[in-house]
Amino acid sequence: MATVRPGIYLEDNPPRRSQFRRGRRSPVKPVIVVHTAESGTDQSGADPRAENVASFIRNRTTAGSYHLLGDADSIVQLIRFENEAFQDRTGSNQWAIGISLAMNAADWPDLPSTRRDEFAETAAQMAATAAVWLNEQGLPSPAARFLTKTQSDRASASGFISHGRRDPTRRSDPGAGFPWTDFFRRYERLLADGGLEPGRDALTRELQRLVGVDDDGIVGDLTIAALNRNWVGRDESFDSSVADTFTNNPNVIAWIQRRVNSEDGFDLDIDGKFGPNTERGVKSVLDRRGVVAAESFLAFLERAKP
Ligand SMILES: [Zn+2]
Structure with a gap:
């Protein structure tokens, strides 16, 4: 350093x-x-x-x-x-x-x-x-x-x-x-x-603990695989209670909104609510395949809709 x-x-x-x-x-x-x-x-x-x-x-x-x-x-x-x-x-x-x-x-x-x-x-x-x-x-x-x-x-x-x-x-x-x-x-x-971005870091660690991987705050291949397993239901170990834990969790929605805004052309309000603009943003970003655990979030968001 x-x-x-x-x-x-x-x-x-x-x-x-x-x-x-x-x-x-x-x-x-x-x-x-x-x-x-x-x-x-x-x-x-x-x-x-x-x-x-x-x-x-x-x-x-x-x-x-x-x-x-x-x-x-x-x-x-x-x-x-x-x-x-x-x-x-x-x-x-x-x-x-x-x-x-x-x-x-x-x-x-x-x-x-x-x-x-x-x-x-x-x-x-x-x-x-x-x-x-x-x-x-x-x-x-x-x-x-x-x-x-x-x-x-x-x-x-x-x-x-x-x-x-x-x-x-x-x-x-x-x-x-x-x-x-x-x-x-x-x-x-x-x-x-460094915990330099406490909100995102704390949430990432929380997600990692819930899906049963090392909570190092870094979303790597293992975390993505665990998210896919727990949220998409592709695996026999799929646990719907994990997805339920995040349903209507404003921190999770705010995290997704920030992920969407990190792509080109999005400027969502970070309000923690899954409204029509957020839905459009998520769908558009999913089309580009860039977002962490995108498939998982699609499944999650289907459940989180009002
Ligand atoms: Zn220069």
Whole structure:
């Protein structure tokens, strides 16, 4: 785990020219733009690059900044999340959070595996830090998914996008070698382990206990299989009392509503009630086959309808 430096760097060390905007021009969304700072890459040992890039940003005479900047062993918060960082010229500054690794996008293939792991962990730690703040604002954590620019621009967007996808004619960071799968796994583990999103985590663990799997808060293959067994009734061990336990449980419906909203084009009220909009959303998402334990929830929701 990287050490988080205390303070807000660009407030404690005022920059030569403005590097952030106080307040936001439109509401923040659970969308994170991922960058590399193109600062050169430190391959091993103590890594001073994040601190060096923070100092560079403080002194530069052009605009360019991020909310969080990290390297192999430390994280610097440059800007409060409630303010706009100058991290993307394509309009996301108003509503996105920007995180950056102090390294070069082209260097991923050459990195020693230890350092690659450290960078992935730092990036996940920065993302989880942003998620905690979003949760405190009453917003969900960004979904662990890689968005297109069109998806990221939607009001209901939730997830991650590279700077290169935002601005493909000018940028390619954080690079084709950025380990998205590993990053998402680490990010979800941090959210689960740290209890960083208590509502979702507690419910996931509750679901896991009810279906008789290890309550580690991570919805993996075993949990999905157990949910299918208990909710679809495909198996002789099907126990309808488990499904009954969740019928009319507003926490479960709210969880489903958040899952639906993590897909494109949905903006359901998280009210814990299974109304017509939620039903339409669930059916549409099921068609795309992306939602955790989707078949199980279909069976469950059939029972939960008023
Ligand atoms: Zn960038």
